Amino acid sequence: MAVLPVSARAALWALAVSLGACNARAESVALAGMLGSKALLVVNGTAPKTVAAGETHQGVKVISTSGDQAVVEQSGQRQTLRVGEAPVSLGGASGRGSRIVLTESSGGHFMTPGQINGRAVQFMVDTGATGIAMSMQDAERAGINYKNGQAVQMSTANGVTQGFRLKLNSVRVGDVEVFDVDAVVVPMAMPFVLLGNSFLSRFQMKRDNNLMTLDKRY
Template sequence: MGRTHALCGAALLLCALLPVPGLSQQADVQSVALAGMMGNKALLVVNGSTPKSVAPGESHQGVKIVSITGDQAVIEQDGKRRTLRVGDAPVNSGGSTASAGRGTRITITESGGGHFMTAGQINGKAVQFMVDTGATSIAMGASDAERAGIKYQDGQPVRMSTANGTTTGYRIKLNSVRVGDVEVFDVDAVVIPQPMPFLLLGNSFLSRFQMKRENNLMTLDKRY
């Protein structure tokens, strides 16, 4: 599998937000999370899929956005309403937080262009990952780190080369990283000051799994 680009532009992010042709909009909803806001639209993550921009009054896979206020959105699903906040852990269709993270297998569907996107959590806060087999560790922007409550400036300063030149990043240790029902602990990461459209899921996480790719599916089986 070729190396995924380390940093992607806004054009890729917009492409990732487009709906997948043929995908049922009434899929069985198991979890819902609010990944962020785009103007007057909410970035809704259903069942760990790629974020979808949804305006008030619109629905995505059976989840309707009722209203948006600041970093919160009121959703309606199966006739029930509840409030989601950016950064909160995904909730399941019963309204509780997702299960305990004791799983051992992650399956990710290709999002287009050879990229594998998935929703996840860092220290219990919802994030959006792109798998990057060429990245040494998980990489995130400073704003994502702050939203997850990470005091990244207490980490080890490191010089980094980015698309915009050389900058100072911070090497840190994440308490926990979760994708789906699989959670790992004490994961190396680096924080850069530039904003990033999503976090890079690098080898500090991936090396703990046996990776297999068949057609448009990537399977990660936990080794330790």
């Protein structure tokens, strides 16, 4: 029987934890709505901001708007956003990088936007988690057909429930990408995706005060 780590259960009530800054260049961007001809952008999970064509918010520039969609640009990369769709990632490099540097948040956690199978997610580093852990809702937003994974029984604070084990094609933070990463999908809601040791073990980890440096080993 698989056991959900205590740290994963703790994440369920950690919505109040402030999200720390990091130097990963990919930006998670979603279109929350339209106010006339202005786009209501959500960047890296922050509060929605009304942005007109030609204006820039947190490095993301709105190129044009039409109906329920907006064309945005960051670092020369353009993407069309539509109201209600899952966030997309902008500004990432080739994925061939080898170092990730994260800054500790005021809550003592290391947070970073990233991608799973090319879809934007919000990670929290969890060295106590065996693999990457995410809710079914996050898996669906990332386009993961988790029901094709291996069904497992999981012990939680609320009793025994069913989750799914699977491999993720790719996991990316900034311009660093790794492939074939073990993960588990759990039925309870979670405020973010836990970045566990199936990803972290591929890096040499160094902690220096409020900075965490991950150097890719393989």
